[in-house]
Structures are given as C-alpha cells and as structure tokens.
Amino acid sequence: MTTHKAVATVAIRGKLALIDAPTVAPTGRQVCVHVEWTASTPLDLHQNDGGLLVTHPQILGDGIAGTVVETGPDVKNLAVGDKVFGFAFKENMQKAYQEYATVSETSLGKLPSEFSLQEAITLPNNTVTVFHAVTKDLGLPLEWPRLPSHTNPHADTPILIWGGASSCGQYALQILHAWGYTNLLATASPRHHEYLRSLGARHTFDYRDVDVASKIQRAVDNNTRTGPAVPFVLDCIASQQGSLTQIAGVAQKGTRVAALLPVIVRDATDDVAPEYAMNVQAAVDWAEGVEARGVRTHFYEDDVFFREHLQSSVVPELLATGIVKPNKQRIVEGATLLERAQAAMDLLRRKDVSGERLVWRVSDLEL
Ligand SMILES: NC(=O)c1ccc[n+]([C@@H]2O[C@H](COP(=O)([O-])OP(=O)(O)OC[C@H]3O[C@@H](n4cnc5c(N)ncnc54)[C@H](OP(=O)(O)O)[C@@H]3O)[C@@H](O)[C@H]2O)c1
The missing domain is CATH 3.40.50.720 (NAD(P)-binding Rossmann-like Domain)
Structure with a gap:
C-alpha cells in the first residue's frame, strides 16, 4: 500500500501529529489531488480542542487546493494536471491536511487562470x-x-x-x-x-x-x-x-x-x-x-443542483468574474507540514485572526 504524510488530531487539546495515511486510488467520479495549499478554519479548533464530530486519529482540514494526479474511470470534467480547489469533509481520504486527497470531482472546481491556489483556497468552505x-x-x-x-x-x-x-x-x-x-x-x-x-x-x-x-x-x-x-x-x-x-x-x-x-x-x-x-x-x-x-x-449536497454544480461551476465562475474576491490571506510559515498546521492551530486558539484567512502549504512541492 502506498502511503503519504498527513496531519491528524489524536487527542482532545493535544498537539497535532504526523501520521502515515493510505494514498487511495480514485474510483468512479473520484480524482486524486496532490494537495498544495489549505486554509485553517475555526472548525479545526472545535475539533482539536472540543472533539466536535471527531473520531481519533482524524485528519483535519476541509479546503483543498492542488493538482489532479489521477482520475477515476467516470470522471467527466477534470483531467490529470488540472489545478483545482474545493471543499470536502466526509472521510479521512478527502481531508486537506495530507499530501494526497481522493475526492469526488463534484467537490472541486478548476482554478481560474488569473488566480493562485493560495488565493482560491480561501473560498470553498x-x-x-x-x-x-x-x-x-x-x-x-x-x-x-x-x-x-x-x-x-x-x-x-x-x-x-x-x-x-x-x-x-x-x-x-x-x-x-x-x-x-x-x-x-x-x-x-x-x-x-x-x-x-x-x-x-x-x-x-x-x-x-x-x-x-x-x-x-x-x-x-x-x-x-x-x-x-x-x-x-x-x-x-x-x-x-x-x-x-x-x-x-x-x-x-x-x-x-x-x-x-x-x-x-x-x-x-x-x-x-x-x-x-x-x-x-x-x-x-x-x-x-x-x-x-x-x-x-x-448537508449542502441534499440540494441536487448544489451537489453537482456549486463547487464545479458556480464558485469558480464567481471567482473568475470578480463577483467574489478572495479573503485576505496570512501565510503561516513552518519548516514542515506539521509545524505549519500546529502554528495555525495556535493562532486560532489565541483568536489571532481578523479579517483574513490563515493559509499554508501542505506538500512542500508545487507540481
Ligand atoms: N455549521 C456550519 O455549517 C459552519 C460552516 C462554516 C463555518 N462555521 C463556523 O462559523 C464560524 C465562523 O467561521 P469563519 O471561518 O467565517 O471564521 P473566521 O473568519 O475565522 O472569523 C474571524 C472573525 O470573527 C470575527 N468575530 C469574532 N468574534 C466576533 C463577534 N462576537 N462578533 C462579530 N464578529 C466576531 C472577527 O471579527 P473582527 O476582525 O471584526 O474583530 C474575525 O475577523 C466558526 O465557528 C465556524 O466553525 C460553521
């Protein structure tokens, strides 16, 4: 089994941990994304410090921005090499704080050419x-x-x-x-x-x-x-x-x-x-x-139109046409994936976030 590095919450109010997660080959309409940027959100703190909706060890993060590296047989709208961004949250394999995430193509949109992954990652969730x-x-x-x-x-x-x-x-x-x-x-x-x-x-x-x-x-x-x-x-x-x-x-x-x-x-x-x-x-x-x-x-996917089109078409078009501007970003630095994730968690706990999104690199490589 191929594995990659991931950041997980392992205990309530504990330090985050680096774990080995399986790299899941995409099936059906899934794609495998090399995750390059993510954004920390208050849900990370609710999960790490409050155990909200968590089964340990749980990989954190629901905002993915990166490059498609493999596609399932029924994928219609994406291809290997596409730059994508999106919101996915259901299972560990979909989560963002890991080098590779495997998600449905309906949870992703193509990055408009005028924008960077770092800007787009503030949008999805x-x-x-x-x-x-x-x-x-x-x-x-x-x-x-x-x-x-x-x-x-x-x-x-x-x-x-x-x-x-x-x-x-x-x-x-x-x-x-x-x-x-x-x-x-x-x-x-x-x-x-x-x-x-x-x-x-x-x-x-x-x-x-x-x-x-x-x-x-x-x-x-x-x-x-x-x-x-x-x-x-x-x-x-x-x-x-x-x-x-x-x-x-x-x-x-x-x-x-x-x-x-x-x-x-x-x-x-x-x-x-x-x-x-x-x-x-x-x-x-x-x-x-x-x-x-x-x-x-x-529960947003209960709306059938939203499930199919909200992330794949509507959000990318809002960004591309300037109807929605990305949130301001603060880049969280650190020598490793784990250090960046922990530094962002500590900023959230100190409420040191005002009018901006905490964004950071997941994989050290940009494809
Ligand atoms: N249930 C759901 O489906 C769902 C979905 C998304 C988010 N959420 C939750 O929604 C909350 C917000 O998420 P977010 O990512 O948008 O947060 P965020 O961007 O991290 O929020 C930071 C901002 O909150 C403002 N703030 C803090 N306390 C405030 C108060 N008492 N009154 C008014 N503004 C206040 C601060 O404003 P100033 O800079 O002006 O001081 C700061 O800029 C989180 O608890 C998150 O978990 C829930």
Whole structure:
C-alpha cells in the first residue's frame, strides 16, 4: 500500500501529529489531488480542542487546493494536471491536511487562470456555507444563473450579517449583494467597516458597542414596512455571549436567524477547554415568534443542483468574474507540514485572526 504524510488530531487539546495515511486510488467520479495549499478554519479548533464530530486519529482540514494526479474511470470534467480547489469533509481520504486527497470531482472546481491556489483556497468552505445557509436556513433565493432581468422581492429587506469580517461574513456580503440584496447590515471591528462597505454592506456597526442592538434597529427604522425591523439574520459567529445575545435584542416576531453551528458557549484558550451547544433556539431568550436555526453546511449536497454544480461551476465562475474576491490571506510559515498546521492551530486558539484567512502549504512541492 502506498502511503503519504498527513496531519491528524489524536487527542482532545493535544498537539497535532504526523501520521502515515493510505494514498487511495480514485474510483468512479473520484480524482486524486496532490494537495498544495489549505486554509485553517475555526472548525479545526472545535475539533482539536472540543472533539466536535471527531473520531481519533482524524485528519483535519476541509479546503483543498492542488493538482489532479489521477482520475477515476467516470470522471467527466477534470483531467490529470488540472489545478483545482474545493471543499470536502466526509472521510479521512478527502481531508486537506495530507499530501494526497481522493475526492469526488463534484467537490472541486478548476482554478481560474488569473488566480493562485493560495488565493482560491480561501473560498470553498465558506462560499458553499453561504449558498447553503441563505437558501436552506434563511429561505432566500440565490438563483443560478443570475439573470439581470430578475427582480429581487427582498432587494430592500434588511438582512443582518453578524461577523461581517469573518471569512463567511465577507462571502455572504459579496454573494447577497451580487444577487440584488441591497439592504445589508454588518457587524465587525471598526477597522474593517470601510472594506465591508466596499463588499456591499450598507450599514456597519461595531459588535463590541453596548448599544449595538438599538443602533441596528434605528438604522433600519422604516414606518412603511410591516413585520420585523430586521427579518433575516445570518450569524457567522454563533457565540452565546458574543453574538446571539445581541441578536436577540434585534430579533422580533417573524425574524429568521440562521447561526453557523456550533453555538460557542465558551471559547477555547490555552488554559480552558471550549464548550459548545447545538441548539440555537435554546441558546438565548428569543422574543416570541423568532425562528432561530443552526446551519449545518455538511448537508449542502441534499440540494441536487448544489451537489453537482456549486463547487464545479458556480464558485469558480464567481471567482473568475470578480463577483467574489478572495479573503485576505496570512501565510503561516513552518519548516514542515506539521509545524505549519500546529502554528495555525495556535493562532486560532489565541483568536489571532481578523479579517483574513490563515493559509499554508501542505506538500512542500508545487507540481
Ligand atoms: N455549521 C456550519 O455549517 C459552519 C460552516 C462554516 C463555518 N462555521 C463556523 O462559523 C464560524 C465562523 O467561521 P469563519 O471561518 O467565517 O471564521 P473566521 O473568519 O475565522 O472569523 C474571524 C472573525 O470573527 C470575527 N468575530 C469574532 N468574534 C466576533 C463577534 N462576537 N462578533 C462579530 N464578529 C466576531 C472577527 O471579527 P473582527 O476582525 O471584526 O474583530 C474575525 O475577523 C466558526 O465557528 C465556524 O466553525 C460553521
């Protein structure tokens, strides 16, 4: 059996470990990718420090960017040598923190020629998250193809993106704006406000402001509209104290809140283990008639169109046409794959990430 190097979580709150993983020959519509870049995400911390959805030893990482080195017999859209990027998460063989990953071609898109793998790796998991959360959990349409003639019935409906500077928040602003949702409100640290307005936010708020809920309500005050002041909220942070409590001060009867699970009851630190919950409706006291849901992007393939086309066609086209700009990147350095993965994990635990994605090289070779 051929093997390659992979980085795995091996114990709750332990150091990451380098393991030998089998290199799996692709079958059916699978391809084998030589993984060159990945991006660390908060899920790594939830898994390493909180054991969320983990069976040890588990290879980490769900964002892959690299080169196709082998194709299964039924592959239609990819060929050996193609540069690709994508989001895959189900089994160890699909995970990103390893030199070779074997994934379905539907989990990958071709890299547009004007972009690098390092830029593209910031897109896959959170663009997919936005399409899934907006359509399934908020119930707002994102039709494909986008037609200029299409009139958006919610063009002027206030939509709050809590955590606009997060990777997910930045993609939510860009995608909603491109689809004609113009009344977007975002919370973030003030240093990001101007950038978020350039991505499509009409109003920006400092999430640390004790009056943030009333400031949001005043900004959307409109006597001609019936129903809740802010009918839709995408909470990209889902912190019990840091976002949901404040959103509960904005939400009224009829507001729909979609929060990216897990609910963070307590953040991980160097000294303290994290605590998570999965029930958004029970996490805080909502006004009667607020519908609060937890987003689970791992079910995005339930939508048959998304399963086949979202990663293979839609996301690459959004990048190629400039509708979506990559997140800013911070390159995490280290002498080895393991050192880079551990350094990124330590930055996540220290919350040393603001308006940027932590990206790093997986294999030392670029094909
Ligand atoms: N369930 C799912 O399907 C799913 C899918 C994707 C992501 N997620 C989860 O969603 C969360 C966000 O993921 P991500 O990759 O987008 O995160 P990220 O980019 O790493 O988020 C970092 C940003 O969070 C912002 N932030 C931190 N605390 C905040 C608060 N209380 N209010 C507003 N903003 C705050 C910071 O903003 P400033 O710089 O402005 O301070 C920082 O820029 C993670 O917990 C992740 O696991 C869940």
